[in-house]
Amino acid sequence: DKWSQKIVLREFVDVPIEYEYRGFVVDGKLTCMCQYYHFAYFEHLHKDKDKIEKMFFDSLKDKVPLTEKTYVIDFAMDLPNNKVYLIEINPFGKYIGMGTSTAMFDMQKDEAILFGRAGWEFRMETKPPTNILPLCNNAMRALLETKLQE
Numbered sequence: 001d002k003w004s005q006k007i008v009l010r011e012f013v014d015v016p017i018e019y020e021y022r023g024f025v026v027d028g029k030l031t032c033m034c035q036y037y038h039f040a041y042f043e044h045l046h047k048d049k050d051k052i053e054k055m056f057f058d059s060l061k062d063k064v065p066l067t068e069k070t071y072v073i074d075f076a077m078d079l080p081n082n083k084v085y086l087i088e089i090n091p092f093g094k095y096i097g098m099g100t101s102t103a104m105f106d107m108q109k110d111e112a113i114l115f116g117r118a119g120w121e122f123r124m125e126t127k128p129p130t131n132i133l134p135l136c137n138n139a140m141r142a143l144l145e146t147k148l149q150e
Helices: 043-060 138-149
Strands: 020-026 027-034 071-078 083-091 122-125
Touching: 020 043, 027 043, 043 071, 043 083, 043 122
Parallel strands: 027 122
Antiparallel strands: 020 027, 020 071, 071 083
């Protein structure tokens, strides 16, 4: 109810998709995070998982000046230069994510994790997907199914 939209422009930074992540903050506490493009597997990231988590906490924790205490935060990592870029912040809540995707977390199955009633969790894909069709929106699924039939 208190959220209002703002547009903030900054210099564009080209970041490979494997370095974009989504975090969930509830009552001012980061409850969990995961890779943003959760339909893809990036084998090389697993060795950097601890570094990514530490960089995020060191760079952004307690540095996002919001009066709202529950939100989703999208960010990108530049591992070689030890930089974290804030991409956007959006409302988050129990109403099916309030329109914000929960990415690798399921609103029903992972509610305790998302809302801070379970331990901290950082998720990354651990293997390539075997069937991406169920993960796609209807338009993309129809396009892929058409192409697969050709």
